[in-house]
Amino acid sequence: MQGRLAPSPSGHLHIGNASSLLLAWLDARSSGSALMMRMDDLDPQRSKMAFAEAALTDLSWMGLNWDGEVLYQSASHDRYRSALQQLIDQDLVYACNCSRKAIQSAMQDVVRAPHGKPLAGYPGTCANKGLPLNGGHALRFRWSGDPFVLQRADGAWSYQLAVVVDDAHQAIRSVVRGMDLKESIPPQKALIEALGLEGATYWHVPLWMGPDGHRLSKRHGDIAIRDFKARGWTPEALIGWISHGLGLNEQAKPLSAQELLTVFDHQRVKSQPVLHEEVLPLWA
Ligand SMILES: [Zn+2]
16 A cells, blocks of 8 residues: 655645645545655646745654655656547547637536535537647546546647546555545546556545535635644644644644544544634644
8 A cells, every 4th residue: 555645836825725635645644655745737837846845844743754855746747648549549538629618618518416516527518519629728538427538739738637646656546635536536446447546445525614614725714734834833733733633633632743643543533624713723
């Protein structure tokens, strides 16, 4: 079994990100697995090297370590290109020149779920158009589900393709990630199968919510790990509260990552989101 830490350097790590990464670390270290570090820096507009470096610093400050070199997805184009070719050879790829607007208007006709979210993503408008694959269009994956993008028109690789290819490349067998990524299982399984790769087991862990009831993000204020550090928090105090939010530390007792490891139990991690009122001192 081998695990991974895979932050996205599109901003500073906040407590929600840190919570998932802490659980990935606990999962690997409690089973004696190696833990690989990978920067999910695929998006050329949003990813910044300064954020990547800051993430490594923040994780080290928290006492989370990893094994081996950092793998940068932005330096892995050849691997994605050859996986794409493998899919093209099986006729599982088609080009799509739909604008975002065209997709939205086509979606108006698609049945909607009660909460207003479309049941399917893209209606497959271009599936039989036979557009050239090298014509500067987005490339989509043809399978039984929503034909998601593998490579954008601007050449950027999709999360789905990169994550599947890199998990296999790094021999990752245990993936720990946020609950929001649970819906990625079917498309990723389809890709894993089409590429003949070995899959992993997945543990989807609780998301963190802000006072507005929405998933934690930068717009919630000073919730980055470095904001806590700047306010004088110790790593032990922060891990104490993060582990409390997750159900692992009843009294929010300050703990180092190593101390938490000695009492860690997968079964005690709650499955519900962590609400802001459960961890009020983090918001003070
Ligand atoms: Zn299209």
